[in-house]
Amino acid sequence: MSEAIKAEDFKQIGSRPIRPDGLDKVTGRANFGADFSLPGMLHGRFLRSPHGHARIRSIDVKAALAVPGVKAIVTGKDFPDVEPGDIQGGEGGGDYHDMAVNVMARDKVLYHGHAVAAVAATSVRAAEEAVRAIKVEYEPLPVVLDIDTAMAPDAPLLHEHLYTEGLPEKPARPSNVAQVMESSRGDIEAGFAEADVIIERTYYTPTVHQGYIEPHACLARWGQDEQSTVWCCTQGSFDVRSMTARVLDISVSSLKVIPTEIGGGFGGKTTVYLEPVAIVLSRLSGRPVKLVMTREEVFRASGPASASKIKLKIGARKDGKLTAMSAWMAYEAGAFKGSPMVPGVMCVFAPYDVPAFKAEGYDVLVNKPKVAAYRAPGAPQALFATESAMDELARKLNMDPIELRLKNAVRDGSQAAYGPKFHAIGMEACLQAARAHPNYKRPLGPNQGRGVAVGFWFNVGMQSSAEIHINEDGTATVIEGNPDIGGSRASMALMAAEELGIPYKDVRVLVADTEAAGFTNVTGGSRVTFATGMAVIEAARDIISQLKQRAAALWNVDADMVDWVDGKVVARPGVNVEADPLSLADIAAQSAKTGGPLLGRASLNARGAGPSFSVNLCDVEVDPDTGKVDVLSYTAIQDAGKAIHPSYVEGQMQGGAVQGIGWALNEEYIFDAEGVMENAGFLDYRIPVASDLPMIDTQIIEIANPGHPYGVRGVGETPIVAPLAAVANAVNAATGLQMTELPLSPPRILAALEAAKG
Amino acid sequence: MESFAYQAPDSLDAAVALLAEQREASVRTQILAGGTDMIVQLRSVDRAPRMIVDIKRIPETRSIKLGADGLILGAAVTGAELSARDDVTAIYPGLVEAADLIGSTQIQGRASVGGNLCNASPAGDTIPALIANGAICQIAGPGGWRELPVEDFVVGVGRNALEPGEFLVALRLPAAQPRSADAYLRFTPRSEMDIAVASAGVRLAVDEDGVCTEARVAIGAVAVTALLVPEAAEALIGTRLDDAACAAAAAASTAAARPISDKRGTEAYRRTVVGVLTRRAAVIARDRALGGQA
Numbered sequence A: 001m002s003e004a005i006k007a008e009d010f011k012q013i014g015s016r017p018i019r020p021d022g023l024d025k026v027t028g029r030a031n032f033g034a035d036f037s038l039p040g041m042l043h044g045r046f047l048r049s050p051h052g053h054a055r056i057r058s059i060d061v062k063a064a065l066a067v068p069g070v071k072a073i074v075t076g077k078d079f080p081d082v083e084p085g086d087i088q089g090g091e092g093g094g095d096y097h098d099m100a101v102n103v104m105a106r107d108k109v110l111y112h113g114h115a116v117a118a119v120a121a122t123s124v125r126a127a128e129e130a131v132r133a134i135k136v137e138y139e140p141l142p143v144v145l146d147i148d149t150a151m152a153p154d155a156p157l158l159h160e161h162l163y164t165e166g167l168p169e170k171p172a173r174p175s176n177v178a179q180v181m182e183s184s185r186g187d188i189e190a191g192f193a194e195a196d197v198i199i200e201r202t203y204y205t206p207t208v209h210q211g212y213i214e215p216h217a218c219l220a221r222w223g224q225d226e227q228s229t230v231w232c233c234t235q236g237s238f239d240v241r242s243m244t245a246r247v248l249d250i251s252v253s254s255l256k257v258i259p260t261e262i263g264g265g266f267g268g269k270t271t272v273y274l275e276p277v278a279i280v281l282s283r284l285s286g287r288p289v290k291l292v293m294t295r296e297e298v299f300r301a302s303g304p305a306s307a308s309k310i311k312l313k314i315g316a317r318k319d320g321k322l323t324a325m326s327a328w329m330a331y332e333a334g335a336f337k338g339s340p341m342v343p344g345v346m347c348v349f350a351p352y353d354v355p356a357f358k359a360e361g362y363d364v365l366v367n368k369p370k371v372a373a374y375r376a377p378g379a380p381q382a383l384f385a386t387e388s389a390m391d392e393l394a395r396k397l398n399m400d401p402i403e404l405r406l407k408n409a410v411r412d413g414s415q416a417a418y419g420p421k422f423h424a425i426g427m428e429a430c431l432q433a434a435r436a437h438p439n440y441k442r443p444l445g446p447n448q449g450r451g452v453a454v455g456f457w458f459n460v461g462m463q464s465s466a467e468i469h470i471n472e473d474g475t476a477t478v479i480e481g482n483p484d485i486g487g488s489r490a491s492m493a494l495m496a497a498e499e500l501g502i503p504y505k506d507v508r509v510l511v512a513d514t515e516a517a518g519f520t521n522v523t524g525g526s527r528v529t530f531a532t533g534m535a536v537i538e539a540a541r542d543i544i545s546q547l548k549q550r551a552a553a554l555w556n557v558d559a560d561m562v563d564w565v566d567g568k569v570v571a572r573p574g575v576n577v578e579a580d581p582l583s584l585a586d587i588a589a590q591s592a593k594t595g596g597p598l599l600g601r602a603s604l605n606a607r608g609a610g611p612s613f614s615v616n617l618c619d620v621e622v623d624p625d626t627g628k629v630d631v632l633s634y635t636a637i638q639d640a641g642k643a644i645h646p647s648y649v650e651g652q653m654q655g656g657a658v659q660g661i662g663w664a665l666n667e668e669y670i671f672d673a674e675g676v677m678e679n680a681g682f683l684d685y686r687i688p689v690a691s692d693l694p695m696i697d698t699q700i701i702e703i704a705n706p707g708h709p710y711g712v713r714g715v716g717e718t719p720i721v722a723p724l725a726a727v728a729n730a731v732n733a734a735t736g737l738q739m740t741e742l743p744l745s746p747p748r749i750l751a752a753l754e755a756a757k758g
Numbered sequence B: 001m002e003s004f005a006y007q008a009p010d011s012l013d014a015a016v017a018l019l020a021e022q023r024e025a026s027v028r029t030q031i032l033a034g035g036t037d038m039i040v041q042l043r044s045v046d047r048a049p050r051m052i053v054d055i056k057r058i059p060e061t062r063s064i065k066l067g068a069d070g071l072i073l074g075a076a077v078t079g080a081e082l083s084a085r086d087d088v089t090a091i092y093p094g095l096v097e098a099a100d101l102i103g104s105t106q107i108q109g110r111a112s113v114g115g116n117l118c119n120a121s122p123a124g125d126t127i128p129a130l131i132a133n134g135a136i137c138q139i140a141g142p143g144g145w146r147e148l149p150v151e152d153f154v155v156g157v158g159r160n161a162l163e164p165g166e167f168l169v170a171l172r173l174p175a176a177q178p179r180s181a182d183a184y185l186r187f188t189p190r191s192e193m194d195i196a197v198a199s200a201g202v203r204l205a206v207d208e209d210g211v212c213t214e215a216r217v218a219i220g221a222v223a224v225t226a227l228l229v230p231e232a233a234e235a236l237i238g239t240r241l242d243d244a245a246c247a248a249a250a251a252a253s254t255a256a257a258r259p260i261s262d263k264r265g266t267e268a269y270r271r272t273v274v275g276v277l278t279r280r281a282a283v284i285a286r287d288r289a290l291g292g293q294a
């Protein structure tokens, strides 16, 4: 494309204007999932399992139906049987049949909080009273709450008909291991034999939650014409449509999904919990139905991130060169198969060029809520292990941890452990920036320590659509289908403005519903600025080619006699035209004369997503008397390819760092022996608060991704990957301990300090 | 939330009369101060209907009187109002710090010391600080006026010694000795918006030679109620509050603690940390008391 803008010529890309949705969000005017209401609307509440694992003997709703104000009650038998099949779309694994059973339990409850029934009533109070009046007879079953118990030969089974997939042949007996996978290259035995130093440890990470501030919420209206409309907070309205249609066995054309503003998702809002239930309640009652989770329900019954157990072994020569790496990786899926074990296996060695490796993965069922995606699903757990071991190796070899990583870093032409050859990646550049960073040289005091860790995420492309409508004054509206969770409207507007040669403020961006936007995959996989951005750029170029045609027609020359230069159509040098160059506004003003309204569009399946590497530096101080860790300084360095809007790239880096620090230090689901989560609230599920942390320093590295017209690579997920090990390595440096289990909560650190004293 | 009745009497007498009347009529009543505990509970744990009696219009519950006899702190005075008073902070810095730890800026605008005490959480932040200061509850009720030391006021988790029809009007703190000060510390994994895993309040006085003449030590979140720990005080009195004395006080707090293991910390962890906090609070109070002399 001759018009492609070269990086050095950018006029607006890389600037930092205020996001279009910013004012509404800070003033409270923005409408989120729970903000929508309709006349005659009913309020729904759930009855949820009080057991971690039980068979449902019977459900009696008679008394509940008699509660004044109750209009409908649904249980598992009000939902169709859904055939098994891999979930398409969304973000993360799983099966449609399981999804349907997760939405509403059938013969068994598989975790504490599993939905058993739902009531719609004229008030929340009546709905709650009815929920209390539902009588359920359960036969409690033994609960399985961790990987070791689940994988034991005589373990109680969650699903009696589940047989491990990924083995050469179907096993004789059912199991709690849904899938195994292996990935290897080279001669691993020879590699370890060649090693001068070997590090071998087992690492554990707990079940954690994304902690989005907005609970799941939806409003559904079923119509007698069998057409339903759903308003909901989701990362993917088309995914809600396809999943809900599948769970209810209806056609996608009978369902319209209108995405509301979304108060955080981080991967957790890429599936359905409420929408199918709200539609069935609406159908049975003939009234619109609103369902809003409480915070407690969000913890107990949405999709947290996998707990993991990873046995890692790495070998290196004295000079620091890695000779072999092996990993045994088990990820908890929760009550249904589909943990991010596969990406975990694929990325555990991704940052390093190692001649021999082997990784085996296990997708393990336990009586906890089914996991959902959480930023870079599977990678934080995997790289916590790898980067902790690399740190220990550096200490053993008495080598600078960045030096050790540079020695083994993947670079242009390296064969990624997960398959392809790397091309134009930022691993080395990030490491070099980290080594040169002033924060890497800050003097440390007593009880203080510094940690380094590398982060990585593949990033994806997938399908996106965009339309640009040009107004009569030459301003523009971009129509796309990705709910804006991280400032993407601003990035889309910047890209459209850059291409069209109009000011940023003249571009409005509409996140449209499933009937107004072209099909678009989920806001996830760090794909939106990359893939949907590519669609916006192509839609703008579609307009530019129309502008050229129209100008050429006005000037009575051939379309190939004109060029698009600096936001204007100009005649090619040497072409004799007696008129001034025409801007978008000039042509828009004459649209009636030149062929009607200007509308550009593009739809694509984006290829060429470039992976994003990061390096994080963390300084901590550990209180030797209480075990409390204070983060003193934190630095995130990451390759963004090209930062369209640097503030929102930095925002992603800072937000991911904070979530990763929370995962490292205090966040964990605490279960009692019966599988009841004991800390289902933000008081005792401790995400960091602002005053816990220093400002997160950021440094954006820009190694242009050749797969995107502006060089963009996704940045949303990599930021959460490095912090787990960066924090742990800093704690180890401060204390001399070797912590292998998260979270590094004060009691755990104090116990380790006391054990080390002997 | 269920429907409820609301009254806001504007004098002590009116409040006492209203509460007596409701008691006669067997109407469940509940006192409202800042509501930062109550409204949360009303929305989650206990939604049954009741009459809510707001005490914030009663002048005695809203005033701070600092005089030669000590401090009279109205039960509904908010954390923000209290920490704005430099004169009170100069004499009772530990109590003010304890009140200031509650919640966030927003919560500070409503939360009261009286509400914190009446709510009777084992982890309530102002309770050990009040006990260390020898604070006395001033209670009004159908039977008239009575006083009760704070350590006897909290009788269990969420339970206090108020009889039906009674309410807390103010807290009375004895006048501070010369060369005396208090300090309060709590341990939480987060810097704010968290609940104490263990806490310690210390008030002490020293003589001209720096020898400790009086001390009170109270610990929180390590038993069903905050505990006064006389053994810890004894470990300090008569010493120069050196490392050994502070360590002995720490050991006394660790020994007096009767914690449970739960999601917020193990028994062993709480015992250790309550000792650490006692030692550190004693050092802060000592430095303040000595600093006051200079």
Ligand SMILES: Cc1cc2nc3c(=O)[nH]c(=O)nc-3n(C[C@H](O)[C@H](O)[C@H](O)COP(=O)(O)OP(=O)(O)OC[C@H]3O[C@@H](n4cnc5c(N)ncnc54)[C@H](O)[C@@H]3O)c2cc1C
Binding pocket: B030, B031, B032, B033, B034, B035, B036, B037, B038, B039, B040, B055, B075, B076, B101, B102, B103, B104, B107, B110, B111, B112, B113, B114, B115, B116, B117, B118, B119, B123, B124, B125, B126, B162, B166, B167, B168, B169, B193, B194, B195
């Ligand atoms: C976000 C948040 C953070 C918090 N952080 C902390 C914290 O860090 N530390 C901490 O200790 N607490 C904390 N709390 C709890 C609460 O804010 C405090 O306990 C506060 O001091 C309560 O005061 P209040 O005036 O709001 O009490 P209210 O809620 O009005 O009352 C509390 C209870 O005491 C009763 N009561 C109140 N006043 C009287 C009276 N004069 N006579 C008789 N009964 C009375 C009420 O009926 C009610 O049962 C927090 C609460 C929230 C919501």
